[in-house]
Amino acid sequence: MTVVKADILRAIHRIHHQLADLNSRLQRGPRQLQANDASVAKLKEAVDTAKEAVKRNRILTDQKELQLKEREGRILDVRAKLNGASSNREYQAFLEQIAADEEANSVLSDEILELFDKATELTAKVEDAQGVLQKGEKDLDALRKKIEGERASLEQDVLRLQGELAELEKQLPAELKVDYQRIVKVRGAEGLAQLDGDTCGSCFTIITTQMQSQIMLEQLVFCKSCGCILYKAESEAS
Numbered sequence: 001m002t003v004v005k006a007d008i009l010r011a012i013h014r015i016h017h018q019l020a021d022l023n024s025r026l027q028r029g030p031r032q033l034q035a036n037d038a039s040v041a042k043l044k045e046a047v048d049t050a051k052e053a054v055k056r057n058r059i060l061t062d063q064k065e066l067q068l069k070e071r072e073g074r075i076l077d078v079r080a081k082l083n084g085a086s087s088n089r090e091y092q093a094f095l096e097q098i099a100a101d102e103e104a105n106s107v108l109s110d111e112i113l114e115l116f117d118k119a120t121e122l123t124a125k126v127e128d129a130q131g132v133l134q135k136g137e138k139d140l141d142a143l144r145k146k147i148e149g150e151r152a153s154l155e156q157d158v159l160r161l162q163g164e165l166a167e168l169e170k171q172l173p174a175e176l177k178v179d180y181q182r183i184v185k186v187r188g189a190e191g192l193a194q195l196d197g198d199t200c201g202s203c204f205t206i207i208t209t210q211m212q213s214q215i216m217l218e219q220l221v222f223c224k225s226c227g228c229i230l231y232k233a234e235s236e237a238s
């Protein structure tokens, strides 16, 4: 029977848990940054969309102002023709044309004024979107610095624990090492379990009385159900 100290297995198991926790925290940082990067990209899109609306409004205003000027020119032309009218009927036709153009331009002027108001509103929206974007970029920058700082410290912890783990693993019996490496490679911290009363602490299968006795005697026992290495609870340590 291979004998393996429960204290060693317990310490190894604890370090595997700590390493798993550190690694999950190390992975969380980049995921958080990725999500925030996507948010900032959306804020940039919002600024572009707001700017595009200002541009479209300006183009429309320019078109209407051009139309207004063209019609004003036409009114002046027709006015100049008034005195040279060949008949009263032609004179009346000129007057009617002038009145129609003036009426149309009055409507157009109102529309242009509305577009001016809209331009003010749309410009304010661009400024708002730019403000939100700036804040988003600042927050992202702060988050990146925080995560980089944490990563340095987490990586140091990982190195320290890996060193401690290697030292503890040296104390495992030689005949266990191959099985141990195979199990923890696949299952990590779940490759070891403390005996919990009469069940495996990992899969909760009931362990035979004979196996329980072997575990109490610090003999090497694998759970028949989940295959993990079992060790006795600390309160039952001799």
Ligand SMILES: [Zn+2]
Residues within 6 Å of the ligand: 193, 200, 201, 202, 203, 204, 205, 223, 224, 225, 226, 227, 228
């Ligand atoms: Zn089990």
